Amino acid sequence: MKTAQECKLFGAYQALAGIEDAVVLLHSVVGCNFGTLSFHVPNRMQDIRQACTVISDNEIINGGEKSLKLALDSMLELYKPTAIFVISGCVSEMIGDDIQAVIEPYSQDQCIIRYVESAGFRGDFCDGYEHALLSLADLMEPYKVSAKPVINILGVSTDDYRAAADKKELQKLLGDQAELGTVFSQCTLDEVRKAPCAGLNLVLGHGIDLAREMKYRFGIPYELIDYPFGIEGLKEICEIFDRRFNINFSEDLARIKNEISLGLEPIYTYLQACYGMPAAVIGRDARAKGLRRFLEKELGMEVVRFARREEVGDLEEFYMTVRNSEVAVLFGSSFEQDLADELKIPLVRFDYPIFDEVCITGRSFIGTSGVLCLIEDILNAVMRNRVLKGALY
Amino acid sequence: MFSEEFLTLMYPSSLLHRFGVNGKISGSIGAVGEMRNVIPIIHGPKGCSFHYRYSARRRHQPFYNIITSDLTEAEIIYGGEEKLCQTILNANEVYHPDLIMVISSPVSDILGEDTRTVSEALRSQQGIPVVSIASELFSHRDKNFTRKRLKELANQKITGDNRLEMELKGCGFTEALYALVEQVMLPAEMVPYSVNIETLGWGSEGKRILTEIECFLNRCGISVNCRIPSAPLERLVQAPRAQLNLVKRVRWAKRMKERFGTDYLHIAQLGRYTGLDGICTFYRDIGSALGLDEIMEREIQLVRKQALAQTEEARVTLSNFHGVLICRDVQMAPFELKLYAQDYGIGITDLCIILTEEMRRDLDLTEKLERKLMTRVQDAVNLYSKETRIRVNPDDAMLRKLFSSADAIVGTSDFSLEGKGAPLIPGMNENTSLSFESYVRSVNRMRERMLSRKERNSLLLNQMTFSTRHYPLIDGSKGLAARELWSRLWLHREEMVSK
Structure with missing residues (x-):
């Protein structure tokens, strides 16, 4: 089987490593550390807040608790973090280390230390992400709901390489009428604590377990939405604000539509080229669905092959359906480059992991500029894909 | 050539290695990635096969087709051999590979999965082309190898006359080649004057160098039987036809010698094969191992003469310049001096x-070990550049003073030294390998760079906080803490635990 997604450990890492003043300790073998780092580093080289306990032969025989303690002591000394998330891996779970017992004596210190069970053989990305995000509920404190509507966003991963830009765009959209609260997990620990002051949790596919828990503990309602690509994505958010907070964004939405329209005029013939064009999309739940909505409803493309990674058992089976289609462009992660090369079609990257592009200009894929950036990327990918030459016409 | 180098640098390998090392699976994937129509199956949970697609030892591009046996809790309890068997059958049906290589993971190693027996049964009973790679060590390579090697190296002559042959245990690449020797190669009649060449670790213009080496060997009457492991499978099967293996790693070569009697020449000899003299020595060693000393010497002299003629102008030009050689690697310092002073002919005033x-x-440098290494540096000065002064850790004022009278700073890519009084010629320009052509290119390139040298006082990189001490890591970042943490947990774990 060629897997379409990662194991539980990667899910936990993506849920927690983005908490800026915390550090992640992988109680595992070196490969897990290097693997997670490999996807993290391409866009955030200056921000390395992780280590691994380097489980080796000795730990297999004698247990890894000593190594864990050593790593915790060193992490506390070197980083002085507000929190340490100890993410276990397959091996530490197999040898039966009592991780909770090791971290308990530290609990009186200033630093919060949490153990997040994440053996890869026990689940996939979603299991790890949900489980890890849910573990943050215990850190939250009841807060008075803010007078101004505040929303939290759940489902953003540490290494979603445009997430920081998307966050800014969302805040821009809300303007003075509402406030963006905690964006899990591109936030600080303090923001995690204060998350209950929000009036609503917007769940972008993942993070539903934490949303339910916050509803149970703090009475915060939640809405499950697709990633807000395109005008339709923004419209969905606006409708929620209207319904939940009686805030009307219709003027803003009209302005955005107008700006996008003006932005696209200089390249309108290229936009016409997209109309009716068959495409394939593979991505994580909310991202994949949000993109499909944008491509179909707004660009008028035909998404003839579509897969949510969570539902794909063997990636090869999805690839086979794409091979047997007339797809003209593929949307996926950096790992889909191989298929794109094979089919000689352009690949537009929008889903984790993306390790062969950088994003340092704050180009979001949502909001006014985001729609334009996304279309720009799609058209440029098509234009650069000059592999088809010959007497076609 | 540099386009390959540039592309390879887009995988931030050197940065990642400041904070971790990859599991040995990465080396095995790297070996499989060099082969044609071979599918790797990682016998482990699916997460391993996901990330090793990118984090494998393949900086030029990901390895997309990695299959997983997807071990779950059920297999942890009841064993995963049946699932492995199904995975192999399925991979064979879907991909029709020439060969399937099963790679153990830490999980299957703890479970004690007998992947070799599973593979052999499928091979013998159903004709499935599958072999398995056995783990010599758990999870990763021997972490003390570099330090052990340094200790041995300190006792070596800088000319490399006494050979250093150390085995790296737990290297995934070696484990994969070992499996090929054990399970793929077949006995064959030896073809006189033929060699196999191990193909990993040839640097940024590796393919070109290998072709050039092959051409030179051919003109000496030596044929290349196969490149290991990059040759097609049918050639790998016939690898024992070669009289001699030219190898970077000795462990698999020793096994091949045991099984098929194929002799080997270890070519990762620091010093012995450095520079133009080193290239000549390399071919002499091959000639000697094959019993072709005379013909080899004749060709070596001929091509050496050509190489000197092709670089004469460059060397004359370079001899008019004076440089300060910076070296961040004390064990490499003697060879760097040899290259710059002897091969390029640059007057090296100071070796810092x-x-x-x-x-x-x-590096676990004791005073004694450091003294030994510094003696080697002094030996190099005596041999190659008597006028050179050795300086250890010169401070900023001293560096500026040295640079002020130099034409260029050489031997390093430490850009934090830019703007301190002399132009810097980045170290990447020096990449002499084992072909005469690479020597010629390297010398001529150095001349060009020297003539067009310029100080870069406005480097964007130097708008950030870098220092020679922590180069290439950015200063004041969380990265320094991560680096220190890794160092403690990887290299100094035992000392820390005993404290």
Whole structure:
């Protein structure tokens, strides 16, 4: 089987490593550390807040608790973090280390230390992400709901390489009428604590377990939405604000539509080229669905092959359906480059992991500029894909 | 050539290695990635096969087709051999590979899965082309190898006359080649004057170098039987036809010698094969191992003469320049001096060795060991450049003073030294390998760079906080804490635990 997604450990890492003043300790073998780092580093080289306990032969025989303690002591000394998330891996779970017992004596210190069970053989990305995000509920404190509507966003991963830009765009959209609260997990620990002051949790596919828990503990309602690509994505958010907070964004939405329209005029013939064009999309739940909505409803493309990674058992089976289609462009992660090369079609990257592009200009894929950036990327990918030459016409 | 180098640098390998090492699976995937129509199956949970697609030892591009046996809790309890068997059958049906290589993971190693028996049964009973790679060590390579090697190296003559042959245990690449020797190669009649060449670790213009080496060997009457492991499978099967293996790693070669009697020449000899003289020595060693000393010597002299003629103008030009040689690697310093002073002919006024506190600790440098290494540096000065002064960790004022009278700073890519009084010629320009052509290119390139040298006082990189001490890591970042943490947990774990 060629897997379409990662194991539980990667899910936990993506849920927690983005908490800026915390550090992640992988109680595992070196490969897990290097693997997670490999996807993290391409866009955030200056921000390395992780280590691994380097489980080796000795730990297999004698247990890894000593190594864990050593790593915790060193992490506390070197980083002085507000929190340490100890993410276990397959091996530490197999040898039966009592991780909770090791971290308990530290609990009186200033630093919060949490153990997040994440053996890869026990689940996939979603299991790890949900489980890890849910573990943050215990850190939250009841807060008075803010007078101004505040929303939290759940489902953003540490290494979603445009997430920081998307966050800014969302805040821009809300303007003075509402406030963006905690964006899990591109936030600080303090923001995690204060998350209950929000009036609503917007769940972008993942993070539903934490949303339910916050509803149970703090009475915060939640809405499950697709990633807000395109005008339709923004419209969905606006409708929620209207319904939940009686805030009307219709003027803003009209302005955005107008700006996008003006932005696209200089390249309108290229936009016409997209109309009716068959495409394939593979991505994580909310991202994949949000993109499909944008491509179909707004660009008028035909998404003839579509897969949510969570539902794909063997990636090869999805690839086979794409091979047997007339797809003209593929949307996926950096790992889909191989298929794109094979089919000689352009690949537009929008889903984790993306390790062969950088994003340092704050180009979001949502909001006014985001729609334009996304279309720009799609058209440029098509234009650069000059592999088809010959007497076609 | 540099386009390949540039592309390879887009995988931030050197940065990642400051904070971790990859599991040995990465080396095995790297070996499989060199082969044609071979599918790797990682016998482990699916997460391993996901990330090793990118984090494998393949900086030029990901390895997309990695299959997983997807071990779950059920297999942890009841064993995963049946699932492995199904995975192999399925991979064979879907991909029709020439060969399937099963790679153990830490999980299957703990479970004690007998992947070799599963593979052999499928091979013999159903004709499935599958072999398995056995783990010599758990999870990763021997972490003390570099330090052990340094200790041995300190006792070596800088000319490399006494050979150093050390085995790296737990290297995934070696484990994969070992499996090929054990399970793929078949006995064959030896073809006189033929060699196999191991193909990993040839640097940025590796393919070109290998072709050039092959051409030279051919003109000496030596044929290349196959490149290991990059040759097609049918050639690998016939690898024992070669009289001699030219190898970077000895462990698999020793096994091949045991099984098929194929002799080997270890070509990762620091010093022995450095520079133009080193290239000549390399071919002499091959000639000697094959019993072709005379013909080889004749060709060596001929091509050497050509190489000197092709670089004469460049060397004359370079001899008019004076440089300060910076070296961050005390064990490499003698060979760097040899290259710059002897091969390029640049007057090296000062050899500055940067040996930070962190390097000393990580290399486990005792005073005695450091003294031995410094004696080697002094030997190199005596041999190659008597006028050169050795300086260890010169401070900023001293560096500026040295640079003020130099034409260029050479031997390093430490851009934090830019703007201190002399132009810097980045170290990447020096990449002499084992072909005469690479020597010629390297010398001529150095001349060009020297003539067009310029100080770069406005480097964007130097708008950030870098220092020679922590180069290439950015200063004041969380990265320094991560680096220190890794050093403690990887290299100094035992000392820390005993404290």
